[in-house]
Amino acid sequence: MIIKAHIYILIASILVAGSFIASAKLAVLIDPFSLIFLRFIISIIVLAPFILRKKDYVSKIKHSFFRALIISLFYSSFFILMFKALKTTSALNTATLYTLVPLLTAVLYMLFFKEKITIKQYFIYFMGIVGTCGVIFKGDINLLLSFTLNNGDYIFLAAIVFMAFYSISMKLFYKNDDTLVLVFCTLLGGAIWTGLSVLFLDIPLEWNLIQNEYILYILYISIAATLFTTFFYQKATILIGPKSVMSYIYLNPALVVFLSFLYEQKVISIEVFISIFVSALATIVLQFSLNKQR
Numbered sequence: 001m002i003i004k005a006h007i008y009i010l011i012a013s014i015l016v017a018g019s020f021i022a023s024a025k026l027a028v029l030i031d032p033f034s035l036i037f038l039r040f041i042i043s044i045i046v047l048a049p050f051i052l053r054k055k056d057y058v059s060k061i062k063h064s065f066f067r068a069l070i071i072s073l074f075y076s077s078f079f080i081l082m083f084k085a086l087k088t089t090s091a092l093n094t095a096t097l098y099t100l101v102p103l104l105t106a107v108l109y110m111l112f113f114k115e116k117i118t119i120k121q122y123f124i125y126f127m128g129i130v131g132t133c134g135v136i137f138k139g140d141i142n143l144l145l146s147f148t149l150n151n152g153d154y155i156f157l158a159a160i161v162f163m164a165f166y167s168i169s170m171k172l173f174y175k176n177d178d179t180l181v182l183v184f185c186t187l188l189g190g191a192i193w194t195g196l197s198v199l200f201l202d203i204p205l206e207w208n209l210i211q212n213e214y215i216l217y218i219l220y221i222s223i224a225a226t227l228f229t230t231f232f233y234q235k236a237t238i239l240i241g242p243k244s245v246m247s248y249i250y251l252n253p254a255l256v257v258f259l260s261f262l263y264e265q266k267v268i269s270i271e272v273f274i275s276i277f278v279s280a281l282a283t284i285v286l287q288f289s290l291n292k293q294r
Contacts, residue, residue: 072189089152139271
């Protein structure tokens with residue numbers, strides 16, 4: 001079961017990496033808030049027939065919904081704050097700060113579940129941050145030294161706190177739920193929270209602008225990168241815990257680079273390749289370390 005959990009997260013990480021490429025194509029087309037709302041709506045529409053056709057699943061919705069509403073609050077808040085932050089900061093800054101999520105998740109896990117973080121694990125987290133930043137900054141030390149925080153970065157720091165709480169909440173609020181039902185309720189909650197944001201901020205939907213190849217992009221981020229990944233994250237979090245799941249974040253930039261190479265033929269420099277190796281090594285070593293604690 002543990003091996004299966006790691007396979008789940010590896011697949012989810014690849015799907016999430018692909019969503020960065022697809023989202024970049026869509027972000028110039030419609031408002032990001034509208035995009036987040038639509039991805040939840042589509043994922044719900046796809047999953048709904050599998051839930052609503054079974055009375056057993058329908059009866060379990062009441063059992064899971066309100067806890068899933070809290071889980072989805074953290075999940076949707078991350079996306080909302082991320083896009084708000086991107087109005088006044090760069091994608092480079094957010095990608096750099098995002099490397100703090102695994103360590104922050106580990107700290108919250110220690111507070112909620114009373115499990116200590118060893119000195120060795122702190123070092124591995126640091127190594128993961130260094131390797132991931134090497135990929136983000138493309139091995140350019142000058143880019144790293146020019147990194148500074150601005151107002152948008154502080155907003156994104158709040159966003160990553162929500163992401164860490166999202167990971168913790170998947171384990172904290174799990175009460176022997178049916179995973180598929182819990183995923184459905186989480187997506188439904190996400191649609192509620194983002195729908196309220198769109199309503200109160202008076203953001204035009206403009207979904208009619210999504211045509212031709214953009215339809216494939218929105219289907220990808222809605223089904224593959226939202227529905228499937230939510231399911232994989234939920235299953236894996238129960239099996240191996242939030243710390244192990246979030247440590248795979250160190251692989252995200254590397255996977256984006258590889259997918260960009262395959263999809264857009266972008267060249268990978270030797271500096272980036274070395275950084276990818278460091279972040280991958282940190283992820284693997286951390287998994288072995290965390291596995292010994294279970």
